[in-house]
Amino acid sequence: MFYRLSGVHHADYVSDSRIFKVPADRNLTAFIFLIGLAAPFIIPSLYLNSYLLPWLIWTAAALGLNLVTGWAGQLHLGYAAVMAVGAYSAIHAARFGVPWEFALIIGGLTSSVIGSLFAFAALRVKGLYLALTTLAMQFVMDWVLTHSPAISGGSHASLQSPTLALLGQEITTDTGFYYVAFGWCVLVTIFMLNLKRTGLGRALVAVREKDFAAAILGVNSFYYKILAFATSSFIAGVSGALLVATFFFLAAPEQFSVAVSIQVLAMVIVGGLGSIIGSYFGVALILLVPGIVNGLVVTLSDGLGMQIDVETLAHIPNAVYGALIVIILLIEPLGLGKLYGNIRDYLMVWPFDQFKK
Amino acid sequence: MDWVFLSELAINGALTGLLYSLFAIGLVLIYKASSVPNLAQGGLTMVGAYVVLALARDVGLPLWLAIPLAAVVMFGLGFGIERVALRRLAGRPVVMILMLTLGLDIFLRGTTLAIWGGTSRSMELGVSYDPLFLGDIFISRIHLVGAGVALALFVAFMLFFRTRTGIKLRAIADDYMASWSVGISVERGVGLSWALASVVAVAAGVIWGEIQGVDQALSLLLLKGLTVAVLGGLDSILGAVIAGIILGVVENIGADFLDPLVGGGSRELIVAAVLILTVMIRPHGLFGRHDIERV
Amino acid sequence: MQEKVEAQNILSMNSVEVLYDNVILAIKGVSVQVPKGEMIALLGSNGAGKSTTLKAISGLLKAERGRISRGEITFQGTDITEAPAQKRVEMGICHVIEGRRVFEHLTPDENLTAAAPRGMSRSTLNAEKDKIYAYFPRLAERKNSQAGYLSGGEQQMLAIGRALVTQPKLLMLDEPSLGLAPFLVEEIFGILQKINKDEGLSVLLVEQNALAALEIVSQGYLIENGRVVMHGTAEALKSNSDIQEFYLGGGETDFHNVKHYSRRKRWLS
Numbered sequence: 001m002f003y004r005l006s007g008v009h010h011a012d013y014v015s016d017s018r019i020f021k022v023p024a025d026r027n028l029t030a031f032i033f034l035i036g037l038a039a040p041f042i043i044p045s046l047y048l049n050s051y052l053l054p055w056l057i058w059t060a061a062a063l064g065l066n067l068v069t070g071w072a073g074q075l076h077l078g079y080a081a082v083m084a085v086g087a088y089s090a091i092h093a094a095r096f097g098v099p100w101e102f103a104l105i106i107g108g109l110t111s112s113v114i115g116s117l118f119a120f121a122a123l124r125v126k127g128l129y130l131a132l133t134t135l136a137m138q139f140v141m142d143w144v145l146t147h148s149p150a151i152s153g154g155s156h157a158s159l160q161s162p163t164l165a166l167l168g169q170e171i172t173t174d175t176g177f178y179y180v181a182f183g184w185c186v187l188v189t190i191f192m193l194n195l196k197r198t199g200l201g202r203a204l205v206a207v208r209e210k211d212f213a214a215a216i217l218g219v220n221s222f223y224y225k226i227l228a229f230a231t232s233s234f235i236a237g238v239s240g241a242l243l244v245a246t247f248f249f250l251a252a253p254e255q256f257s258v259a260v261s262i263q264v265l266a267m268v269i270v271g272g273l274g275s276i277i278g279s280y281f282g283v284a285l286i287l288l289v290p291g292i293v294n295g296l297v298v299t300l301s302d303g304l305g306m307q308i309d310v311e312t313l314a315h316i317p318n319a320v321y322g323a324l325i326v327i328i329l330l331i332e333p334l335g336l337g338k339l340y341g342n343i344r345d346y347l348m349v350w351p352f353d354q355f356k357k
Numbered sequence: 358m359d360w361v362f363l364s365e366l367a368i369n370g371a372l373t374g375l376l377y378s379l380f381a382i383g384l385v386l387i388y389k390a391s392s393v394p395n396l397a398q399g400g401l402t403m404v405g406a407y408v409v410l411a412l413a414r415d416v417g418l419p420l421w422l423a424i425p426l427a428a429v430v431m432f433g434l435g436f437g438i439e440r441v442a443l444r445r446l447a448g449r450p451v452v453m454i455l456m457l458t459l460g461l462d463i464f465l466r467g468t469t470l471a472i473w474g475g476t477s478r479s480m481e482l483g484v485s486y487d488p489l490f491l492g493d494i495f496i497s498r499i500h501l502v503g504a505g506v507a508l509a510l511f512v513a514f515m516l517f518f519r520t521r522t523g524i525k526l527r528a529i530a531d532d533y534m535a536s537w538s539v540g541i542s543v544e545r546g547v548g549l550s551w552a553l554a555s556v557v558a559v560a561a562g563v564i565w566g567e568i569q570g571v572d573q574a575l576s577l578l579l580l581k582g583l584t585v586a587v588l589g590g591l592d593s594i595l596g597a598v599i600a601g602i603i604l605g606v607v608e609n610i611g612a613d614f615l616d617p618l619v620g621g622g623s624r625e626l627i628v629a630a631v632l633i634l635t636v637m638i639r640p641h642g643l644f645g646r647h648d649i650e651r652v
Numbered sequence: 653m654q655e656k657v658e659a660q661n662i663l664s665m666n667s668v669e670v671l672y673d674n675v676i677l678a679i680k681g682v683s684v685q686v687p688k689g690e691m692i693a694l695l696g697s698n699g700a701g702k703s704t705t706l707k708a709i710s711g712l713l714k715a716e717r718g719r720i721s722r723g724e725i726t727f728q729g730t731d732i733t734e735a736p737a738q739k740r741v742e743m744g745i746c747h748v749i750e751g752r753r754v755f756e757h758l759t760p761d762e763n764l765t766a767a768a769p770r771g772m773s774r775s776t777l778n779a780e781k782d783k784i785y786a787y788f789p790r791l792a793e794r795k796n797s798q799a800g801y802l803s804g805g806e807q808q809m810l811a812i813g814r815a816l817v818t819q820p821k822l823l824m825l826d827e828p829s830l831g832l833a834p835f836l837v838e839e840i841f842g843i844l845q846k847i848n849k850d851e852g853l854s855v856l857l858v859e860q861n862a863l864a865a866l867e868i869v870s871q872g873y874l875i876e877n878g879r880v881v882m883h884g885t886a887e888a889l890k891s892n893s894d895i896q897e898f899y900l901g902g903g904e905t906d907f908h909n910v911k912h913y914s915r916r917k918r919w920l921s
Contacts, residue, residue, distance in 0.1 A: 075452055121633075125640050127451045128394050132583060133636045139580060139629040147619060262459055269456045315471035322464025329457050330445050448715070521765055528755045528766035535753040535811075537712055539767035539818055540741025646757050 017197045022348065036182055040175040049174045055283055056178075056185040057243050062267040062279040063188050064235030069265070070274035071201065072228035073208025074122045075131040078138035079236055079264050082118070084256030085141070086111035086237020087244045088151055091251055094162045100245070101166060107241040108234040114141075115233020119226040126211075138258050145253045152253055159251040161244050177246040184242055188235055192276050204228055266321075270328045271335050278337020285336065289324060290317035365494045366609045372496070374605020375504035376564060380582035381589065381597040382510055383557035389518070389592040390526035390550030393443065394451070396458040396583075399576035400465030401555055405431050406562030406571045407469050410478055420482065424563060428556045435555030439548035447543075448533065466576055477572035480563060503564035510557060511598045518594070526550060530592065580625075584632040590645020600643060604631060662688045662822055662854045663709065663745075668723035670704050670713060678704040678718065679878040684856075686822060691848050691855040693865040693886075695895075696875035702858040703750060705875065706824050709856070710747035711737035727822070742769065744821035748814075748828065752807040756800030760791050760810050763799050767817040777817070784813040787843055805836040812840070816847070823847075824856045829864060837861065841868050866890050 010016040020026035040048060065079050090107025094100055121133040145152050153159030164171045164180065171177060195201040203224045206214035211221045244251045263286060271282020294317045301308045332339050380402060387395040408430055412423035442461060446454055482499070489496045517523045529536045529546045536543050565575055585604050589596025608627050615623035635642060663686040670678045679701040686692050694702045707713045708720055714737070724733045732740055755763050764784060768777050785792035788809040794802060799810060808828055815823060825844075829837040845868050848855050859865035866872060872889045874882035882889070889895050 069452065075455070121637065125636055128455065129587075129636045129640050131394075131452075131455055132587060133633055135580070136584075136629040136632040136636075139625055140633070143622070143626045143629070147622065262463075266456060266460065269453065273452070309474065311474040311476075312471045315467050315475070317467075319464055319467030319471050322460050322462070322467050325460025326442055326457060326464060329453060329460065330442060333446060333449050333453050521768060524758065524762050524766050527758055528763070531755040531757050532753050534712065534715055534749060535755065536766075537715055537737050538710065538741075538747045538749045538753075539814055540738050540746070540769060541766065542738050 019193050019197065033186070036186075039182075040178055045174045048178050051288060053178050053181045054243075054247055055287055056181040057239055057247065058264070058267065058283045058287055059280050060181075060185045060188040061236055061239035061243075062264055062271065062283050063192050063276065064232040064239065065264050066268045066271075066274065066276070066279050067192065067195070067204075067235070068228050068232040069268055070272075071195070071208065072204040072225060073126075074119075074225065074228065075127065076118065076134050076232075077131050077258075077261050077265060078118060078134040078141065080256040080258070080260035081138045081141035082111050082115040082233045082236040083240030083243070083260075084145060084253070085114045085240075086233075087240035087251050087256070088145070088159070090237070090241035091159055091161050091244060092151075094245075095159075100164055104238050104241050108237040111233040111237025111240070112230045115236065116226055116230050118233075119229035122225050122229065123222060135258070135261075138261050142253060142257060145256075153251070161249050161251060164245045171246075180246055181242060184238065188239075189276060200224070200227070266325050269335060270325060272337025273335065275335060275337025275341075277340055278335050281336035281340065285324060285328070286321065290320045293317065293320045361493045363610070366613055367606050368491075368494060368496065369500065370606040370609030371602045372500040372504045372605070373609065374585075374601040374603065375507040375598070376500065376561075376568075376601075377578070377581045377585045377604060378598045378601025379503060379507040379510065379557070379564060380561045380578050381585035381601060382507070382514065382594060383554040383561065384582055384586040385589070385592060385594055385597045386514065386554045386557065387550050388530070388586070389594070390530050391443075391547040392530050393454055393547075394458065394591070395551075395554065396455060396579065397438075397461040397465060398554065398558065398582060399579035400462040400469075401431070401435075401558035402562045402565065402578060403571075403573070403575040404434070404465050404469050404562075405555065405559035406480070406566040406575055407473050409559065409563055409566070410480065410571055411473070414478075424559065428559045431555035431559050432552040435552035436548045438555075439544070439551045443547060443551070444544055447547075462576065462579075466573065470573065475573060477570040477574075479570055480566040482563065482567045484567065499564070499567050503568070506560055506564060507598065507601070510560065511594055514553075514594050522549070580632070581628055584628050584635070587632060587640075588635045588642050590642030592646055593642070593644035596642055596644035604628065607631065660687050661685045663725070663727050663856070665705070665709065665725045666723050668705075668708055668725060669721045670701075670708050670718055671721045672716065672718040674719075677878065679708070679875075681723065682875065682878070682880055683723075684873055684880070686854050686856050687871075689848070689852045689854055690871065691845070691857060691869040693862075693869040693872040694856065694858045694875055695860075695862045695865065695872055695889075697860075697898075700875045701878040702875050703826055704878075706747055706826055706856070706858055709740075710745055710824060711735060711740045712747060712749070741818050741820075744819070746815040746818045746820035746823055748811050748823070748825045750826040751830065752804065752811050754799045754802070754807050754810045754814070756798070758799055759796050760799050760802070760806075760813075761795040763810055763814050764817050767814045769818055780817050780819070784816055787816075787847060788813055805832055805840070808832065808836075808840060809843075812844070820853065822854045822856060824858075826858045827860060828857070829859060829861045834864075837864050841865075844868065862895070 010021075020029065035042075039052060043052065061079075061083060065076060068074050068076050086107035089110040090103045093103040093106045098106065118134055118137060121137070122130055125133065164177070166180065171180060203214070203219045206217065206219050207221045207224050215221050240256065244255070248255060267282040267286045268279060269282070270285055271280070272278030294313065297308065297316055298313065328336065380398065383398045383401065384395055387393055405427060409420075409423050409427040412418050412426055413420050416423075418426065438461065442457060446457055484499045484502055487498070489498050489501070518527060525536075525541050526546050526549065528541060529543050533543050536546075561578070562571070562575060565578060569575075581604070585601045586597055588604060589598070589600030608624055611627045612624045615627070663684075665682060665684045667681040667683050669680055672678055682701065682705055684692070684694070684705065694705060696702050704713070704718070707716070707718065709725060711732075713719060720733055724731055726732065727740070727743055727745060730743070732743065735743075755766060758766065761781070764781050765777065785795070790806055791809055791813060794806065799807065802810060812825070812828070828840055828844075832840070841864060844855060844857075847853055857865055857869060866886045866889060869886050871883070871885050873880050874889070874895070882892070882895070884892070
């Protein structure tokens with residue numbers, strides 16, 4: 001009904017390696033893109049700024065982690081630390097007087113360099129041990145951050161971000177911030193969409209599935225692992241910098257703590273490893289649902305005339321957040337992206353599959 | 358060099374280290390019986406401590422009754438966790454199981470705090486705070502008690518893994534499919550390991566709760582517990598005890614040297630460094646099993 | 653009459669279909685009967701559905717996301733189609749899975765202990781172990797070394813011994829000869845035959861090595877593409893010319909003159 005295509009039939013490689021194999025997918029994407037462009041004129045600026053903008057930036061960040069965890073199969077529990085590196089170096093550069101365009105790139109590149117350190121751990125161990133090493137590295141980076149006033153910005157451990165300015169325009173309005181986030185997210189998405197069509201994407205998948213089998217086929221897993229970490233770290237760095245420049249305005253170490261690393265990983269896994277659309281869903285779920293549930297609890301308790309402890313209310317979002325991770329993993333270990341895929345595949349041949357049985 | 362001071366650091370470090378072992382034994386139990394890394398042990402420890410307090414304060418039971426009762430409750434909870442969550446993901450890639458236990462950890466912490474609030478509470482075990490002197494060396498009594506509990510649990514579990522049930526648990530960790538094929542109930546075995554780990558969590562929760570208060574911070578023991586477990590070799594209980602002592606001593610003495618240089622707070626750094634070095638140099642730890650790679 | 657047949661067969665499997673992941677039809681209506689106290693072989697090429705058949709009987713399908721979608725399996729007259737694997741082991745079906753999967757980090761002795769049924773007394777267990785060590789003296793020699801470091805043949809013996817601890821009435825073996833030297837295969841098959849004679853244990857054997865298998869069994873089933881395509885006594889199968897060419901080797905010896913694909917597996921399609 002929605003897809004009007006009775007299966008995917010490719011006659012040559014060119015058509016098989018298109019980004020959108022189904023025309024309706026392309027139309028849907030274009031439609032959503034247009035909505036995204038028009039959002040500031042449709043959506044009240046409060047929602048735009050407190051929901052849509054962080055959603056887009058976190059999605060870009062999650063896509064970066066998805067590259068390394070979903071595509072290259074390397075567990076990473078220190079992603080927030082890499083984001084912190086990007087954020088702090090970009091802001092320091094901007095405070096130093098470097099134009100923001102370059103400051104962002106500096107942030108991304110510094111992240112790349114530091115992030116590649118994680119790759120060296122990945123060269124030696126994988127799976128659980130890699131997760132533990134990256135977790136420990138996150139602790140080390142946290143420690144360095146909180147213990148060097150020069151980086152974290154003095155005794156209050158917070159660093160004011162200078163006003164964002166791109167292409168000679170100072171950006172101060174909510175709409176402006178939104179478009180910056182939107183642009184970055186679209187850019188990362190396009191990169192990721194194209195990744196699976198390239199040799200790099202295929203090599204990463206080969207490394208994920210069996211790194212020594214890939215090595216036998218001539219895929220240099222050493223090189224590709226480092227490349228995966230460096231690329232994903234670049235995305236992390238720029239996302240971290242933009243997060244501070246357009247959302248927090250103040251950089252503080254706890255914005256990039258272990259809990260945040262776990263949160264980004266949760267977004268990626270709940271969304272679905274290796275699924276781009278899944279990352280969008282995963283971020284939305286993890287970022288927005290706990291708050292919504294809390295709001296519901298407040299409304300309900302008010303409606304029923306119950307008094308709920310302030311402290312209880314403060315901790316409900318966390319409980320919900322944990323429960324969401326567990327529930328989604330139990331329902332569909334491959335994540336929301338897989339659930340979406342199932343529905344899409346079902347609709348693709350609807351109603352013709354009804355006749356088969 | 359002041360030798361008395363150094364040995365005081367070492368002995369107290371070793372005692373603290375045994376308390377880390379107390380926590381790590383829970384991790385090792387589950388890993389040994391199902392090859393699942395349990396990142397929810399911090400949350401479990403916190404729940405354990407809060408359940409003891411709930412029984413002692415809110416219900417009004419004496420502590421000697423509240424602690425065993427809490428152990429029973431947690432035993433059930435452990436079984437429940439396996440039944441509801443772990444069973445459905447058996448055989449999935451490790452990344453999903455890691456995420457599951459992380460989610461569980463967040464859930465347990467959030468729920469505990471939502472029920473009992475975030476203010477720190479005290480355990481009040483009744484162990485005297487009077488210092489104990491061994492020659493010139495100062496030793497904390499509660500640490501001594503905790504170390505004793507850790508060693509007792511260590512002996513108990515060493516014996517347990519030689520019993521028939523214990524051997525079956527080790528068999529499960531080796532090969533799920535082969536275990537099924539000879540009629541071992543894999544589900545019940547994994548459930549039992551979670552249940553036992555939850556009981557260990559009560560012990561760790563009570564002791565650590567007495568030392569640093571019952572609050573959110575109990576779950577932060579996870580990094581130290583993980584480091585001890587990995588350094589000892591994830592599936593070795595003996596390893597967990599010895600690694601605990603090593604980490605405790607290294608941490609205590611190292612912090613004493615480093616703190617003046619970096620302005621305090623170097624413990625976390627030392628622990629993280631030990632974890633990284635262990636994984637890089639000897640991933641299977643001091644006493645862990647090698648994966649046998651031969652045909 | 654019908655009842656008499658039932659009584660003779662310890663296991664009877666009637667037109668069983670197995671689905672993996674709810675999509676892949678692995679076996680399509682397989683019927684196999686195992687008479688009490690006899691040794692039966694399932695023959696066939698790779699991917700024919702032999703292992704799936706065994707897993708359907710032992711209940712291990714569930715671990716691989718498979719299920720029996722049609723047909724029924726009865727063991728000693730009881731329907732076990734839906735019974736969980738553990739229940740089936742308790743009833744007396746034990747499956748030695750493919751690839752010598754011993755518990756590598758346990759000693760052979762502990763491997764045997766691990767398989768002990770619940771409630772088996774210590775003395776019974778020790779008696780069982782002694783019996784197994786008597787069948788496999790090599791295991792007795794190495795009973796306290798680590799199982800992962802045993803040789804391939806010893807591991808296979810341990811896997812069989814471990815299955816015997818469960819006191820099965822029907823022993824199912826999945827390719828016990830895989831990757832073993834011919835003399836070891838002979839040794840293991842000899843021991844199997846002995847156990848079969850001594851204890852009246854029924855054996856269902858899956859083999860690629862048809863030549864060796866047909867020497868020790870009384871009947872064989874030939875499975876291809878998830879269907880039973882031939883069934884007969886060992887002698888009948890050995891003398892069948894199709895079997896000779898496709899599974900036993902031999903037949904035409906002068907390979908220069910062999911016209912490839914001159915003969916097809918006519919029973920297919």
